[in-house]
Amino acid sequence: MKREKTRQTTIGNVFIGGQNKVLIQSMCKHKTSDINSVINEINECAKMGADLMRVAVLDEQDALAIKTIVQQSDIPLIADIHFDGRLAIAAMANGVQKIRLNPGNIKDENTIKAVVEAAKKHGVAIRVGANSGSINDEVDILPISLAEKLVLSAQKQIKILEKYNFFEIVVSLKASGIKETIAAYRLASELFPYPLHLGITEAGPKDISLVRSAAGLAPLLLEGIGDTIRISMTGNARDEVLAAKRLLHDCGLFDNYPTLISCPTCGRTQVDVHQLATKIFAYLEERSIPLAVAVMGCVVNGPGEGKSADLGIAGGKGQYVIFKKGQLIKKVSEADAYDTMIKEIESMR
Ligand code: SF4
Structure with missing residues (x-):
């Protein structure tokens, strides 16, 4: 299948973008400082086919836990951080291979600069993204569609990173509605050279998420859009990985599968x-x-x-x-x- 060519970047020992395979990822459901549970969850998901796993970093204990988790994880780790630049820097110093963070949520310019410098120093990629629940206030009042708002919000985040000569970027644009999500990713695919992380946010429990995620992601995948996917579920991470594998296989993007x-x-x-x-x-x-x-x-x-x-x-x-x-x-x-x-x-x- 012909796939949109995006800029290739690395997450630990894994390539994302370019013409590399669509990576499967999920997110740990345990508190990150519960180190053993998180390591077990990551490695179970890796065995089932996950290429990447994400953990939430809410406090210093979580950031510290990254050090041990990275050493015992079979696949690269992504730290999810929302507002606190210090936690992002700590997670990177502790070895995390990618962070998910919106620089627009960090008001202090010096902190943003420090986060970007740390990402460069440690060779860490950054996923920036717009989420329908947290669109930039200035963008939200504009008389444009939700898809355009999502893309514009992401563009603002991207520009902050590019200003500091940082290009190891992955982009996500998540809405819980299927039509808006598809429209936003199509637009982003035309505008941004960076790899796209596909997902339907707040997709619901397993049965509902399976339908909603397939309906939202399959059209994009079949158009060659998307470099990594997560099937979000109110449920366990293993089911998310299994669903992602099955969806990619049915879209002709995952071989060696029944x-x-x-x-x-x-x-x-x-x-x-x-x-x-x-x-x-x-x-x-x-x-x-x-x-x-x-x-x-x-x-x-x-x-x-x-x-x-x-x-x-x-x-x-x-x-x-x-x-x-x-x-x-x-x-x-x-x-x-x-x-x-x-x-x-x-x-x-
Ligand atoms: S294969 Fe036979 S049993 Fe199955 S649905 Fe078709 S007609 Fe019915």
Whole structure:
């Protein structure tokens, strides 16, 4: 897929922007000074496919905790700091590889300069961003759309950094509304050379966030916009990472991943399609097996509808037929269906 070319920068040992892969990130839900919990959360997410993790830095204890966390983290760490330049400088001195901070929130010019100098000294990237909940007051009163306000707010932040010859920038523009978010990122993609961090803010609990985030981010990803994504959820970070992987895979931006095709079931179904599909996908996903597998409810339509899959199974009365590329290869009882499919999957790896 053709992707918008942005300026490449580094976050620790990871490249962002340019034509590099779209990075997956999430944010720790524990207080950062709860060091062991945070390290466990980061490394669990890394195992599941996160490329970056962010932690909130609210006080000096959190900034100090960064030192230990960075040493034991399997992936680069981002510190989220809002108003306090001193905490940003402390987090960078303690080894954090990127900070998320809006320089416009720091009123003192000398502090901004000190933050930028520290970022240069430590080779730290800065994400600046506009959020619909915290748009700059001067911008908020302008008679322009929310998307334009978000972009203008971000531009003001970017200019502050550029004034100090700082260009290791990542930009985000988050609204909780899908239309505004899409419009803002399209505009930003035309205006800014910097990598874009995509996300729908305050996206809700898992079920709601999945729909809202996919609806908001997929159009952008399919247009080649976006260098890193976070699927925000009122829930755990592991689910955010899993959702990001699945979304990127469905957009053709994440290889080495399974594709599950399963029918919605109907009155013709006489087997437990849901259970079998769920178990097979869990097996494939845990092992990142890049096969397309179809689990269908009936032999009438199943093999035809699932013929694009590498391997498929379609139910009858208490039994299944297994097919490859739409061609029937064997019949199995419902009780043997899962084990037989796993053997077939393993033979195709
Ligand atoms: S594949 Fe068969 S069981 Fe599944 S929805 Fe289609 S017709 Fe119904």
